[in-house]
Every structure is written in structure tokens, then in C-alpha cells.
Amino acid sequence: MASWYSGRYGVSQLLDAAASVSGDVRTMRRGFRWDRPRPRSWPEPSPAIPDRPSNLGWARMEPVRSLRFLVQRGLMMPFTEAMTHLQVEGSEWVEDLDRPAILAANHNSHADTPLLLHALSQRTREKTVVAAAADYWYKRPLLASVVGLFLNTFPFSRTGGPQAVLSSSHQLLKSGWNLLLYPEGTRSTDGRIGEFKPGVGFLATETRAPVIPMHVRGSHRVMPKGQRYPLPGPVKIRIGKPLEVRRGETSRAFTTRVEAAVRQLGDGREDSALTGSWIDRWRATQPRRSSSEP
Amino acid sequence: MSRPGAVIEVDRNTPPTLFHYGEGFRLENLPLGSRILYPPDPIDPIPHPERAIRRALSKPLEDDPLKGLLRPNMKLTIAFDDLSLPLPPMAAPDVRQLVIEEVLEMCADAGIEDVHLIAANSLHRRMTADEIRHIVGDRVFSTFWPDRLYNHDGEDPEGNVLVGRTGEGEEVTLSRRAVESDLVVYVNLTLVPMDGGHKSMATGLGSYRSVRPHHNVKTLLASRSYMHPPDSALHHSCVRQGQLIEDAVRVFHIETSVNNHAFPAIANFLQKRETDWTTSDQVQFLAMKQFTDYAPPAFKRTIFHSMRAPYGMTGVNAGQVDAVHEKTLAAVRRQMTVEVDGQTDVVTMGLPYLGPYNVNAALNPVLVVCLGLGYLFNLYRGKPVVREGGVVIMTHPCRYEFDSVQHPSYIDFYDEVLADTTDPAQIEERYEARFAEDPWYRQLYRKSHAYHGVHPFYAWYWAAFALEHAGQVIVVGGEREVVHRLGFRAASTLEDAFEIAEQTVGKWPSVTHLRTPPLLLADVR
Numbered sequence: 001m002a003s004w005y006s007g008r009y010g011v012s013q014l015l016d017a018a019a020s021v022s023g024d025v026r027t028m029r030r031g032f033r034w035d036r037p038r039p040r041s042w043p044e045p046s047p048a049i050p051d052r053p054s055n056l057g058w059a060r061m062e063p064v065r066s067l068r069f070l071v072q073r074g075l076m077m078p079f080t081e082a083m084t085h086l087q088v089e090g091s092e093w094v095e096d097l098d099r100p101a102i103l104a105a106n107h108n109s110h111a112d113t114p115l116l117l118h119a120l121s122q123r124t125r126e127k128t129v130v131a132a133a134a135d136y137w138y139k140r141p142l143l144a145s146v147v148g149l150f151l152n153t154f155p156f157s158r159t160g161g162p163q164a165v166l167s168s169s170h171q172l173l174k175s176g177w178n179l180l181l182y183p184e185g186t187r188s189t190d191g192r193i194g195e196f197k198p199g200v201g202f203l204a205t206e207t208r209a210p211v212i213p214m215h216v217r218g219s220h221r222v223m224p225k226g227q228r229y230p231l232p233g234p235v236k237i238r239i240g241k242p243l244e245v246r247r248g249e250t251s252r253a254f255t256t257r258v259e260a261a262v263r264q265l266g267d268g269r270e271d272s273a274l275t276g277s278w279i280d281r282w283r284a285t286q287p288r289r290s291s292s293e294p
Numbered sequence: 295m296s297r298p299g300a301v302i303e304v305d306r307n308t309p310p311t312l313f314h315y316g317e318g319f320r321l322e323n324l325p326l327g328s329r330i331l332y333p334p335d336p337i338d339p340i341p342h343p344e345r346a347i348r349r350a351l352s353k354p355l356e357d358d359p360l361k362g363l364l365r366p367n368m369k370l371t372i373a374f375d376d377l378s379l380p381l382p383p384m385a386a387p388d389v390r391q392l393v394i395e396e397v398l399e400m401c402a403d404a405g406i407e408d409v410h411l412i413a414a415n416s417l418h419r420r421m422t423a424d425e426i427r428h429i430v431g432d433r434v435f436s437t438f439w440p441d442r443l444y445n446h447d448g449e450d451p452e453g454n455v456l457v458g459r460t461g462e463g464e465e466v467t468l469s470r471r472a473v474e475s476d477l478v479v480y481v482n483l484t485l486v487p488m489d490g491g492h493k494s495m496a497t498g499l500g501s502y503r504s505v506r507p508h509h510n511v512k513t514l515l516a517s518r519s520y521m522h523p524p525d526s527a528l529h530h531s532c533v534r535q536g537q538l539i540e541d542a543v544r545v546f547h548i549e550t551s552v553n554n555h556a557f558p559a560i561a562n563f564l565q566k567r568e569t570d571w572t573t574s575d576q577v578q579f580l581a582m583k584q585f586t587d588y589a590p591p592a593f594k595r596t597i598f599h600s601m602r603a604p605y606g607m608t609g610v611n612a613g614q615v616d617a618v619h620e621k622t623l624a625a626v627r628r629q630m631t632v633e634v635d636g637q638t639d640v641v642t643m644g645l646p647y648l649g650p651y652n653v654n655a656a657l658n659p660v661l662v663v664c665l666g667l668g669y670l671f672n673l674y675r676g677k678p679v680v681r682e683g684g685v686v687i688m689t690h691p692c693r694y695e696f697d698s699v700q701h702p703s704y705i706d707f708y709d710e711v712l713a714d715t716t717d718p719a720q721i722e723e724r725y726e727a728r729f730a731e732d733p734w735y736r737q738l739y740r741k742s743h744a745y746h747g748v749h750p751f752y753a754w755y756w757a758a759f760a761l762e763h764a765g766q767v768i769v770v771g772g773e774r775e776v777v778h779r780l781g782f783r784a785a786s787t788l789e790d791a792f793e794i795a796e797q798t799v800g801k802w803p804s805v806t807h808l809r810t811p812p813l814l815l816a817d818v819r
Contacts, residue, residue, distance in 0.1 A: 024321070041305060046567075057559055058559055061601075175387055
């Protein structure tokens, strides 16, 4: 049969295709006994075969990735740009990450995720997973599928303790994905930064992934808590130098340092140590195993 | 506790059976009374692989803990299996990444500066940077690539040295870097019992001169089968070579095994027996079948080759090669073995889109033979599933399509060699040396991403025993001209194939279907 792309198809080929589809359905209906009870001779289905993974692993596979690329480039980014006239400072820190990183940002609004993704380079954006509150976004399967498809989210437990945070996040970081986290755990109502929860520090100390502080200013006016539709308003994102866990540093101390870095980005000062030149970035991204270099 | 493998007899209630068909599928009704061999379900993976790896490195088998072998000024080489394992490629993180990271962590603590990582690709093609990155992970890649992390080059005259000859006269060559190292850590991934053991170093870091002694028709005909090393002349030869290597090089061997969870959630139905298919699986199958029937081949290939298998690690052992390999084989057999009573007249198998030598490429006709008659046919212990003089029926589109970057010598092999003869012994005698020493193929192997010039010969020899053993081979749904070039019979449907088979095995033959992948090992009694 001629394939649809061969340029040789016509009505008869389409009819053939329809007949073929109908034949397949008929074979399935008869073979799998759609209209009759399951035969007793069939062995019990195995409980050992794992069900579909619940962390929306499909969202990180083709062709979903290509579809997301089209949606983000064709719809989300132009819309975000038109609504917020987004300004980004320090984007050189996230242009070309040589290993997976944790992106830690303050959280004002549902608009933060599209804005932060917009601020990343294409390559980094394609490899970034967004931690979405499991008890909020994943309560309804349809909503979970939509955010998984468009924003590449995964369920992040806010209440399950350190092991729950680690299990899937660790796996994703090991698999080469960057992780976008909101360490405050919830949205701010007035744009002020809340206290960071220790999960980000715990994750960084366990996985040794660098943490890139990011600060979003103005998004609480675009889509404040309780607002269902976005409003136009200027937004500025500042990105800081990657932070690494120091030898002997505890996860809580590191969390405090990340929080301070995000707050400092929000202060509005032009601090060269935070925004940095390419030389700083070069040194900051030097592989941890530098002792093996000549 | 996972469900063991099973032999199911087809009755009136049995649903149609899935046959892989290249980058597509067929649903076939097997004759009443046929047997279907199903592999065991995936066994539970180790919950904390990193911990298990650390434990294996600190308590190795018949060897000192790795930490005790490390000294600051030593020269250390880490070699690891290439992308021919596992199939499909493993979803990140690959177990080799986890092992290599733990080894490097210890090297860093010991202050070893001179560390190289070599992909032990033998005469396989060089892997691309992205493929290597996928295996070793970002952190290792960004630290070592490209000057300290690279592919082995079996044709580099300066980069390989002759280690010696075994008592049987088999030459042993090895990567110079490995020979000159104070310690070689080999990181293996064993998917089937054929992999691992002494074969890893002897073949992976060897050259044509050291692979030739066991990759030849005589040795492969004496290997019954490759999947059962005690009865495999191929493995006996590798063991002799490996023992010689152990005398010259200090090797710390690490082997890992994975379960057979070969398909991601998007193709979960491929993992299940048909009687286990839920409504959602059936819908998934229908959707995927329509997609594979009508989508352009290049698009289909991209989708299929982007699938990553969610394998779970089931074992990790480190230490002395033989002790480690014994443990690994036990884990692999536990995952794969299906007990089968007696042989069969006709064996059927659906050939998937992927074999060990076509990752990110088309499965060309020579590789179809290698996959069907070389690998799947040999997935047995004891006796082959099909009796001597029986019929092998395979389903595959068998198109004349080759990847000119990866398989340049395969094209000439098909056009020139198979046009002359399909007899492995004659092919070896008349053509092998010319292809193996061809300077253009050598250049493509060294500098491009091509398999070695001799590789199509090995792919063909791999099927030598099956060609000798089977009375007839029939390809269902294959291009007639291509199938005839391979020396087989073509059939449009499975029913036609059974009709043709009757001429060889008589009316009412016994039929057995190998429902693979996931892979199984038939223990034929």
C-alpha cells in the first residue's frame, strides 16, 4: 500500500487504509474478546509488572518533547514576552551548563514558571524539569497532564520529608535534567521573599549539583495569588553565579546561603560577583574533579 | 517476587500473538497447540544501586578492596562496555555511569591524577560524543572528554601492543594505555550470558588480530551456544586470552546485571503477555500499529531509537574476573531462563527494530540475519529450540536499506559477497582478509563512525550454526529480492510460511514461538 507521504495516494488508497484500520480493530475485538468475559484459561495478570510511572516520565520523551518545544516557542514565549517585556540579567550563567544544576527562584505567581523558562537558553530550557507541588498540581490527572506536557513538571512532595524529595529529584538530576525549584514552597502574596525550606540544601548536598539562584521581580503584579488570568506588567529576572556546597557545609547552612544569594539578587545592586563576566563563569563551571587535571 | 517465564499452549481462547516486525508489529494467530515462550517478568531491581556498588567495591570477590589498590602516582585506566549494550539503551542514569562515578570518587580521594576512560568498543563503531555522554553521565563527560575519555581504536598501530600468544596460538593484543596502566578497572554491563567475563577485556580492548582467533566460522560452529559459556568454544578462547591478559595487566573487574524491563511506559504493552493486556494496552497497541503502518520510515526510526529502557540493576559484583562472572551469570540466568520440554519442528520469532550493531541506524539485511539467526536463535541452553533440519520463520520487512555512515562495508558485503555465496566458510576463505585490510574501511572505522571492514563477516558467521542446523529459513513480510539474496524463502503471511514449511517438516509440525524481546533463555530439556 502506498504511504500517505509517497505522493501516490488517492481515494482507493485511503479506503484501503480505512479497511486496514477496521481489520485491525476487528482482530483485536475478536482476539481479545471485547464483548465477552475474560476466559478462565487465561492466567491471572502479573502484579509484578510495574504500572505506568506516576511521575509523568512520558513528559520527558519524544514526541512529547517536540510538541512542548513547538508550544513553548510558538505560544508561551511570544505571549510571555508581549505581556511582561521580560528583562533578563545574568543569562550567561545558564546558557550552556556543563552538568545538571538546581535552579532556585523566589515564587510570587503561577506566571513564574513560564517566565523563568523564558529566561533560560533554548538548550537549558529543553533539559529543565519543573518541580510542581504534588498536593496542588497533581490532585487532578488532567491538570497534571497539562502542566506535564507544557512545562515539563514532575510531582514534588512538600510534605513527605527529605527522602520523598530526594527519590525522584535525585533520579532526574542523575539523568541529566536541571531542576527548577521554588524553595519557599508556596507563592508570596506581596512579592517579598519568604523563608527557604531546607529541601534545596538537602538535595544539593546529597547530589552535589550546583545551585543557580534566580530572582523574579514583578510577577506578583502579573498574576497575583487568586488571580485566574494574567495582566500586563513589567518583569525582571536576575540570575546569579552557581553556588556549590563547600566541604563540611551542612544542608541548612547551604540553604541559608542560597536564600541570601536570591535576596541579594533582589536588592537591585549591580554586583559583579553575582552577575559576573565570562571568566567568573568559566571558573565557576570548572569540573569538581579538577584534581585530575594536569 | 516476579512471575517466572512460561510456556503457554495456544488454544481457542488464546488471543492473537504479537510479532515484532522491524519498526512495526504484526498480530498473528498461531496454530492450535503451538507453544509460546514468554520470558520471566522483570525481577525487582536493587533499591539503592549506589550503596550496592560501594559495597561491591569495598568487599570484592577474591580480590582486595579497590581503595587498597589505589596509590597517588599510579596510572589508572577505566574501560567500559560500549553502546551495543544494553538494548534498547538504558534510561539515564546508566549503571555504568553509577559505577564509574563511584570509582572516580575513590580515585579522587586517593589523589590519582593520571586517569583515562576508554570505551571498549573493539571493532564496533566509534561512539559519538552524545552517546558517550549518555553512558557515563554529564559529570564524568564534562570532566574527562575528549582527551581523557575516548573510544578505543583497534587499528591504531601505536595504540595497541601484542601481549603474547595463548597455548593454542591465539594472538592477544591490547590497548597500549591499558597495558601500561598500573591498574585497569573494567566496568561491564551484562545483558545476556554471552557478555562479560574474560570476553570484555580480550575483545573490547583488542584488535582484529586478537578478535580473529575466536570470531571465525570454525569456532562459532563449535559454540553450542554462545549463551552458555561452558559449551562455547568462543568463550573458551576468550578465557585463554583473558588469562594471558591477567598475567600482563592488573585488572579489577566490575560487572553489573540488569532486569529485562526493556520498554518504557509509552510501549508498556510490549513488556506484557497478550493475556495481560488491559484495555489501555490494547488501545496503545492499535494506535502504535497505525502509526508504524503509515508514518515515514525515518520518522519511525527516530521515535523508536529515542526509546530508553527503564532497566533496573539486579546485581553488581567486583573483583577477580571468574569469580565475578559466575555471580553475574547466575543473576542473568535468574532473569532470563524459561524451561522448555523438547525441541520443535518450527520456531517462529518476530525481529524488532534493534540489534547490537544498529543503535541509531537501520537494521540492514545482514544484521537481520545476525539478529535472528545469530542472537535470537542462540538464546538457548542445552539444545536449540528447533530440531535439526527444522524450520525457522522470522518476521521482518527486510528492506534494502543501509546506514552508509555506520555500515559502509555491509553494503559491499551484501552487494558483492552475498551475490557470490552465502556459505560462511567460503565467505571467510575468499573475502574476509580483503575487507579486513581495506584501507578505506580502516580509515572510516578510525576516523568516522563506521564498523570495522570485517564486521559484516562476523555478523554473518554469527549465524553459521543456525544456517547449518536449520533445514529452511523463511522470512515473512520481507522484500522478496532481499530475502532471496540472503538465501532464504520469502512469504507474505505467516500462513503462507507454514505452508512452505510443510515441505520440509511435513504436515502438522510442532510450532514454538519465541516472544522476544524482552529476551529469554530457553533451557531445552
